Amino acid sequence: MDRTKGERRDSIWLAMSIRRLGAIIRKEFRHIRRDRRLFFLVTVSPAIMLVAFAYLFSFDTARIPFAYYDRDRSAESRQLLMALATDRELRFVGEVASYDDLRAAMQAGRIRLGLVIPPGFGADLVAGRTTTVQLLGDGSDPITAAVQMARLTGMIGEWGQAYRRLNPTPPIDVRALVWFNPFLRSSHSMVPALLAIVLILPGMAVALALTREKELGSFESLAATPVRPAEYILGKLIPYLVYGLVGAAGAVAVALFWFRVPLRGSPLDLAGMTLFYLLATLGVITFVAGFMATQSTALRAVLLLFLVPSVFLSGILLPVDPQTRLTAESLPATHFVVIARGLFLKGQSWQALGRPLFILAMMALLSITFSILTLRKRVG
Amino acid sequence: MSTLFCRNLQRRFGKTVAVAGVDLDIAAGEMYGLIGPDGAGKTTLLRMLAGVLKPDAGTIRMAGVDVVRQPERVRSLLGYMPQRFSLYADLGVLENLLFYADIFGVRGAERRQRIERLLAFARLEDFRDRPAGQLSGGMKKKLALACALIHRPRVLLLDEPTNGVDPISRREFWDILADLHLEGVTILVTTPYMDEAERCQRVGLMHEGRILRQDTPSALQTWVPGRMLAVYAGDLAAIAAAVASFPGHLDHHTYGDRLHVFVAPDLTDPEAALAEHLRACGLSFRQILSDTPRLEEAFIHLIAHREDESIRAGARLPSVEL
Secondary structure, three states, X not given: OHHHHHHHHHHHHHOOOHHHHHHHHHHHHHHHHHOHHHHHHHHOHHHHHHHHHHHHHOOOOOOEEEEEEXXXXXXXXXXXXXXXXXXXXXXXXXXXXXXHHHHHHHHOXXXXXXXXXXXXXXXXXXXXXXXXXXXXXXXXXXXXXXXXXXXXXXXXXXXHHHHHHHOOOOOOEEEEEEEOOOOOXXXXXXXXXXXXXXXXXXXXXXXXXXXXHHHHOHHHHHHOOOOOHHHHHHHHHHHHHXXXXXXXXXHHHHHHHHOOOOOOOOHHHHHHHHHHHHHHHHHHHHHHHOOOOOHHHHHHHXXXXXXHHHHHHOXXXXXXXXXXXXXXXXXXXXXXXXXXXXXXXXXXXXXXXXXXXXXXXXXXXXXXXXXXXXXXXXXO | OOOEEEEEEEEEEOOEEEEEEEEEEEOOOOEEEEEOOOOOOHHHHHHHHOOOOOOOEEEEEEOOEEOXXXXXXXXXXXXXXXXXXXXXXXXXXXXXXXXXXXXXXXXXXXXXXXXXXXXXXXXXXXXXXXXXXXXXXXXXXXXXXXXXXXXXXXXXXXXXXXOOOOHHXXXXXXXXXXXXXXXXXXXXXXXXXXXXXXXXXXXXXXXXXXXXXXXXXXXXXXXXXXXXXXXXXOOHHHHHHHHOOOOOEEEEEEEOOEEEEEEOOOOOOHHHHXXXXXXXXXXXXXXXXXXXXXXXXXHHHHHHHHHHHHHHOOOOOOOOOO
């Protein structure tokens, strides 16, 4: 009995035929190509979702209303304001006559950024002394405030340096003060991190593909054929991996050319690590979908077990909370967030990203192995 | 030794017993028909025989291989056609056939010849590129059969293969099965149609998870006790009400333009006696003929009889849909 059981295991799981694997891969490619919604879900929707999520979580598409309180009224202050007025992300609401007016305008929501130029600004610049301006942000929308204040600080600093090149002056010392919420969070690294979220979509597609086969009954026919669990699982995964990489390329293009996020690391590293991430998400989702009987339960499982926790726990919006550390670490997205930020912003190479990369590789290996081992060629 | 053999096969789903101990011995080359009402356990039985559902108890042997323990060993000699349409609707006719050929390792010249033969066999040559989902009901069934035959299986398990198919396609499908039977393929087919069961060599009647009886179609008709008289009349409802009071009456069913009346076998000249009884009730009829019961009557009678026994035994009345 034990011997025959052992034989059965050998014949089911180890022996693999390239011909049968190829047949399933070809079939799966055809399914994806012919199902417009599926094709869209895997290839195009990651890029679209990245745009939507990035605006949702970080950028404001509207121009930022802006007012100034010029207490200096010098030629120099006028020059600075002219420079800012040409910026396409700012909308000049007008000049105010007092601090109180500035505060009232922000409280009423008429403006979201304010600039105060102190008396003596022009004289200090001309005399070559370091001078000060004050930038005011609306902390009720901390992400926009942080982004815009950082940007304006940079712009004013640049303007000051340009002025100094013409006149030997020390740079302007910009002092930022945030009203209403002094603890702002930076959203600079949002877009690369969101790649981890949008690349769950190919996994969602594979979960649908696996359960659809059960729902439509084709799995029953297939179960009565010599197809092996390894051939079936890999035959499903490989086409979604290929199309998932296409989808990833689209999302990365959006990050680079739409959001202008710099890629400081190597593109080859990014491609390789994205492959590992896709393998890990596809594998883990395949394992979970193996226990689901219908497309709707599989879809709900992917949403509740992967997409939603990944958005909130993987360190995209907030640093990983020590209390949810274990849950976060068990999500492939958490590790890819570290990788994506490291590659895009810090220019890290794969040596520096060894830990998250190793975890993703192990997740991929274990989940695919267990998906194969737990697949039952049975119905009911 | 039988090609398909099972003993004491059982399977339950929660509290529902789907198959409650089935024995089968199907000889090589035999065509065996399994009939029974919906919910009798036919599909569950076939799934277990096909090795896609694990039995709770019992043994199955197909060509000497233990299907329960080593289902992978019977895959290459088994062709299984599930009840539901189970091909890929978005793949074309030819693509479906090629897929199954590759899965079963049919390759090269053999693959080409085999597919051409099956396309001709199923009369699907002109529909090679049509997506399977856009075929008619009958063509879908024929394509599913062709896919199940791609690897020349020795045993064919067909679960209601002609369900929902028009009569002409149904006839065509059975002509194909008859050809396979002549080629020596062992066939087990379930069907709700009596005329189809009558085309099998042997018929088993399944009810509530058991095979009540099995025999040749002609012998099955003798299971009905008594004699069957066919009363041809205009007002069948009045006749039906009247025959119930006829001495020796066992059972009756309407059948098209006539009423089939089962009477005790020991009556002398039952036609004349029944005619007299009906006239005494003041009813007119065209004629009364002695007739052989059809398989359907045998089927209904056996199940009704079994339910009577259950009621007498104090059991709950099982629901039967016919």
